Amino acid sequence: AQRVTQPEKLLSVFKGAPVELKCNYSYSGSPELFWYVQYSRQRLQLLLRHISRESIKGFTADLNKGETSFHLKKPFAQEEDSAMYYCALQGGGSEKLVFGKGTKLTVNP
Amino acid sequence: GAVVSQHPSRVICKSGTSVKIECRSLDFQATTMFWYRQFPKQSLMLMATSNEGSKATYEQGVEKDKFLINHASLTLSTLTVTSAHPEDSSFYICSASGAGGLADTQYFGPGTRLTVL
Numbered sequence: 001a002q003r004v005t006q007p008e009k010l011l012s013v014f015k016g017a018p019v020e021l022k023c024n025y026s027y028s029g030s031p032e033l034f035w036y037v038q039y040s041r042q043r044l045q046l047l048l049r050h051i052s053r054e055s056i057k058g059f060t061a062d063l064n065k066g067e068t069s070f071h072l073k074k075p076f077a078q079e080e081d082s083a084m085y086y087c088a089l090q091g092g093g094s095e096k097l098v099f100g101k102g103t104k105l106t107v108n109p
Numbered sequence: 110g111a112v113v114s115q116h117p118s119r120v121i122c123k124s125g126t127s128v129k130i131e132c133r134s135l136d137f138q139a140t141t142m143f144w145y146r147q148f149p150k151q152s153l154m155l156m157a158t159s160n161e162g163s164k165a166t167y168e169q170g171v172e173k174d175k176f177l178i179n180h181a182s183l184t185l186s187t188l189t190v191t192s193a194h195p196e197d198s199s200f201y202i203c204s205a206s207g208a209g210g211l212a213d214t215q216y217f218g219p220g221t222r223l224t225v226l
Contacts, residue, residue, distance in 0.1 A: 036217075043113075044153075044202070044217040086152065095141055095206055097215060101152040 002027050004089050006100035013077050014108050021072040021103045023061075023087030032090040033070040034097070035061055039083045047072075047085070057081070077107045112136055113205050115218035122193055123226055130188045130221045132203030138183035139205035143215060144176070147200040159186050183207075193225045 003026040035047040048056045050063040061072045087100040112135040145153040159165040159180035167173045177189040204215040
């Protein structure tokens, strides 16, 4: 079964501090992993996907198959990063996404 | 580019009535559309996957006779909640894929808040 776990419901950091949002997955094959972000009163939007190996808005995420993790990191958090972050998995050639429960990040001034 | 709209954004209805929610891809042809349900402070749960011109594939536990999905064109999918009851009150979100460059990237609509009285 495919499963995505985000252990932290809430995460609060100060502006300029490093931030790491954890994501672990359970999948027997080779997954595609995504981070989606939802800013207040806005729709869900793609932040990054592991296959692109991009850095978006200063965020990066590395797929660690040994630890089955895809943690999202940013070295210096900004207030505008405050949002809900969802980790999602896609596997088995299917387009279906399985979402984690999300982590609400608050960056305090 | 890759904009998905939903209509209505908010709907309140009486128990026993049916409600239709539209999902449109505005600037691309969506080969696949997805319907999700999100309960307060919880994650998105996939309800069904629909491909243009074919029957939707429902996830386990989702009643296909209650949640009717039609994907009649490459830019429009509809979700009809039939004989709605208060427990159907939720936030319904659609997404669409098929926008070219990243063919399997899903682009999300803004969601529809359904309240059944």
